[in-house]
Amino acid sequence: MTIEVEGVGHRFGDRRVLHDVDLRLDERRVAVIGSNGSGKSTFARLLNGLLVPTEGRVRVDGLDTRKQGKAVRRRVGFVFQDPDVQIVMPTVAEDLAFGLKHHGVARDEIRRRVSDALATHGLEEFRDHPAHLLSGGQKQLLAIAAVLVLEPEHVVFDEPTTLLDLRNRRRIGKLIHDLPQRIVVVSHDLELVAGFDRVIVFDGGLVVADGPAEESIAAYVAMHPPL
């Protein structure tokens, strides 16, 4: 269960937003932190083939995102910052079933997995509720549940707690922390990433620190002395 990022650079037109990124992600909980515009979301999108790098390559469990994008996307779930972009169906249960139908899962199995997901995430009472009328925290839970129900091997989260109040931030933080999968979380929430196995710091498209959470967070904080 490895994600290999080899000699990766990325450009949007003339703008180079990632340079010389070489990383092998073996740890179970990896976080990516750094300033606004430092390339974190771009990096996250490379991990499941939402973006293909303009230089170098990314391999997930040996699969190249450039050549085997579809297989990679099945292995790597992606949770967007804004759940509204991810919630596609009218009701909560239909939204959870949507990806499973698309993957060709049998109807009984879909029913079972949707019921399990509703129970696991405390969403049972919202089964037939209009998804767009959920609260922000509930929508984020639904977006996460809709990815997990597909049983990916790795899950990438792009700023999963940014829009949440403290209670929901802690709730989502615990859920992420307790997941059995390999996870990669992009975040500005230093409390969320504090217990992670590895924290990678980006600045100006480069990896500038990479190590245990305490060391990397200290390096990041030291880069930004109080004004």
Ligand SMILES: Nc1ncnc2c1ncn2[C@@H]1O[C@H](COP(=O)(O)OP(=O)(O)OP(=O)(O)O)[C@@H](O)[C@H]1O
């Ligand atoms: N689709 C795109 N087209 C053009 N430029 C883009 C695109 N996506 C991102 N960029 C640019 O790439 C740079 C890195 O953006 P990215 O979203 O990866 O940063 P980030 O570290 O996630 O930032 P933030 O913390 O603000 O979310 C930014 O300068 C951004 O404007």
